[in-house]
Amino acid sequence: MDTKALQIEDTLARTDLEDRDSSVNSHYEANEHVLASDLHINEKKLMRKIDWRVLPILCGFYLLQAIDKGNIGLAKLGGIQQATHTQGSLFNWAVAIFYLGYVLAELPCNLILQRVNPRYWLAFATLAVCRFFLGVFEAGILPASVLITALWYKRSEHATKTGIWFSxxxxxxxxxxxxxxxIQGNLANAGGREGWQWLMIIEGAATIAWAIFAFLVYPNVPEKARFLNEDERTFVLNRQRLDHTQNTLKFDMAQFWEAVKDYKTWVLFCIYFIWQAVNIAFSTFSPSIIVGLGFSNLNAQLLSAPFNLFNLFLQIVLSVISDRLKDRSALLITCGLLSTVGYISIVAIHNNNHLLYGLLFFTSFNSGSLTLILGWMTNIIIGNTKRTVSSSIIIIGSSLGAFAGSQVYQDSDAPRYIRGHTTNLCLMAIGIILVLILRLLLMKENRRRDKIAREQVEAGLTKEVEVIKDVTTLVNQNFTDKSDMRVRYYL
Known part of the structure; x- marks a missing residue:
């Protein structure tokens, strides 16, 4: 094994949070710059190269899966309920069945990802067309995307990269x-088919075409990526290691049980459950909510688009700010409060439909901050098997939340849907409290680790950091956030 000691002391022992973050950044950047110089790598150029190979495919998957997943809410306005005889709560169950499939397949999909290259799983998942089986196979898309992001990028980049593809x-x-x-306005009854049928056909065909394209062009994992040369692969793998991010895809039973027993897994499970329940409740039924404000069915489909564009803007901006601040929870709490203000206003105000339509945009702070939860998860849960299992559990929470959220708005509550809005309001209040609790617990643990590190420095127990050039050694590093006391949790 070829190694080169960098002779840089580990200066992580600072009790003041701001000073500690500064020393961590300096420590990491010094190692990374020496590594780049030793391997003759231009880091910015290399990471742009990786961005253009990794992110566009993920963006395409999320664009198309959102279209496929959400078209049932739009098809409702085009007559799918009447054609399928799913009036009232039956339609809610038709929406919810997708998430049942998602829940059932989530953990098996994640365990498969420990054995199968995520590149292959992504392409296969998009070929499902039946709503239940779409949920079953799509269960692999989110965890595979999270895993790919964690394999290629350091923790301080996770929120931004996740925000890009998730947006x-x-x-x-x-x-x-x-x-x-x-489509529904112009192709209704064309070729003897209803407008909503053409909607499903056209959007499904686009998804299948993208799946084939992605299978052919998507890059492999870093240590096998053919678009990188040997030095570039070595740099990427060491870059991840120095950031305390694991590279291996091997399954580790000890990490499996550590993930199951970690309180962070279950608090994030509850947070994601709540955030997604509110998100799905509103996003799926927003066309019907807009109709309740007095707009026509066709115009409601068009008026639902601005909410999603605002969500896109929020997801990218919040992710970038979060990475700059290295803080997820403060922004989550802020967005939760703004969303709560929106629901309070919607419930309280009467007889001003245009104002109510404007206030609906406040609800976007809920869906716009979903990427912060994913970024927080990858930052505070480290170890590939541990992260994979924890993300499975957390995403199951998201799916159960979506399942519950699909029942929040009922046709019997039209046109104002007060009960649904009030339910979302209460859920957001609980979610904010849970985020605050997790933040305080992580602050306490960071202070404990600072104290241990300070004592080690005072005792002269500093450590050298090595650049490992042997790829086999790099991909077999085995540690977690619990075992590596140098890890500090992002708040």
Whole structure:
């Protein structure tokens, strides 16, 4: 094994949070710059190269899966309920069955991802067309995307990169609304088919085409990526290691049980459950909510698009700010409060439909901050098997939340849907409290680790950091956030 000691002391022992963050950044950047110099790598150029190979495919998947997943809400306005005889709560169950499939397949999909290259799973998942089986196979898309992001990028980049590909889900919802307006408005009864049927056919065909394209062009994992040379692969793998981010895809049973027993997993499970329940409740039924404000069915499809474009804007901006501040929870709490203000206003105000339509935009702070939860998850849960299992559990929470959220708005509550809005309001209040609790617990743990690190420095127990050039050694590093006391949790 070829190694080169960098002779840089580990200066993580600072009790003051701001000073500690500064020392961590300096420590990491010094190692990274020496690594780049030793391997003759231009880091910015290399990461742009990786961005253009990794992110566009993920963006395409999220654009199309959002269109496919959300078109049932738009098809409702085009007559799918009457054609399928799913009036009242039956339609809610038709929406919810997708998430049942998602829940059932989530953990198996994540365990498969420990054995199968995520590149192959992404392409296969998009070929499902039946709503239940779409949920079953789509269960692999989110965890595979999270895993790919964690394999290629350091923790301080996770929120931004996640925000980029996840925001295309909002773009997909916006595009879906516009496509629905055009397709259902112009192709109704064309070729003997209803407008909503053409909606499903056209959008499904686009998804299949993208799946084939992605399978052919998507890059492999870093240590096998053919578009990188040997030095570039070595740099990426060491870059991840120095950031305390694991590279291996091997399954580790000890990490499996550590994930199950970690309180962070279950608090994030509850937070994601709540955030997604509110998101799905509103986003799926927003066309019907807009109709309740006095707009026509066709115009409601068009008027639902601005919410999704605003979500896209929020997801990218909040993710970038979060990475700059290295803080997820403060922004989550802020967005939760703004969303709560929106629901309070909607419930309280009467007889001003245009104002109510404007106030609906406050609800976007809920869906616009979903990427912060994913970024927070990858930052505070480290170890590949541990992260995979924890993300499975947390995403199951999201799916159960979506399942519950699909029942929040009922046709019997039209046109104002007060009960649904009030339910979302109460859920957001609980979610904010849970985020605050997790933040305080992580602050306490960071202070404990600072104290231990300070004592080690005072005792002269500093450590050297090595650059490892042997790829086999790099991909077999085995540690978690619990075992590596140098890890500090992002708040």
């Amino acid at each position: 295309f889900s909002s773009l997909g919802s916006a595009v879906g609304g516009i496509m629905s307006y055009g």
